[in-house]
Amino acid sequence: MGVLFGVILGVGGAALDTVFVLRTGRLSMGMLIVGAAWFLLNSGVVWGLLAFVAGRLSRRSGIAALAGxxxxxxAVGSYYGYGLTFGDRVWGLQPLLPVITRWTLAAVLLGATVGFLGALSRRAGKLAYVGIATPVILALGALYLGYRDYGLNGTVIGANLFVVAACLLACGIMIWRRERIHSIVE
Known part of the structure; x- marks a missing residue:
């Protein structure tokens, strides 16, 4: 499941890269929507949430880390594979190898950590709340980085605020379900 969604995320992000690069300079409502979608699919928070969900769907911590x-x-492989084959990465594989290596290393380190936190969010006990808070922490980090890199760009801030709100809602639902299940068990 994680591989399928990783491929969808990678191809979607690379395809929007291509559209965004080819149409830059043509400001319209459609391009603002494409820009927001491009920013979201290329945002670290969305990629981090992929690893979190993959970990949350796993029953054991080791498997969760591996799933992340x-x-x-x-996602990284399909992103660069699409970009090289159909997209805007026209300069070839050789110059991209250091970039692909860096993102693959990040996928290993962060995927394992966030995947583990996804599994932790399902456990009993107070430590589960650390895992449950992970999506909001990722979203707030993305909001900060978006502001740092793009300033008060309305599309970027709006897209990030949408993700923060969605993550807060998801965390609220996880806490509500958790409390509901534990009240039934007791």
Missing amino acids: VVSLIA
Whole structure:
């Protein structure tokens, strides 16, 4: 499941890269929507959420960490594979190898960590709340980085605020379900 969504995320991000690069300079409502979608699909928070969900769907911590890694490696591979084959990465594989290596290493380190936190969010006990808070922490980090890199760009801030709100809602639902299940068990 994580591989499938990783491929969808990678291809979607690379395809929007191509559209965005080819149409830059033509400001319209459609391009603002494409720009917001491009920013979201290329945002670290969305990629991090992929690893979190892959980990949350796993029952054991080791498998969850592996699921986070595999889903992100699938996303990185499909992103650059699409970009090289159909997209805007026209300069070839050789100049991209250091970039691909860096993102693959990040996929391994962060995928394992965030995947593990996804599994942790399902556990009993107070430590589960650390895992549950992970999506909001990722989203707030993306909001900060978006502001740092793009300033008060309305599309970037709006897209990030949407993700923060969605992550807060998801965390609220996880906490509500958790409390509901534990009240039934007791």
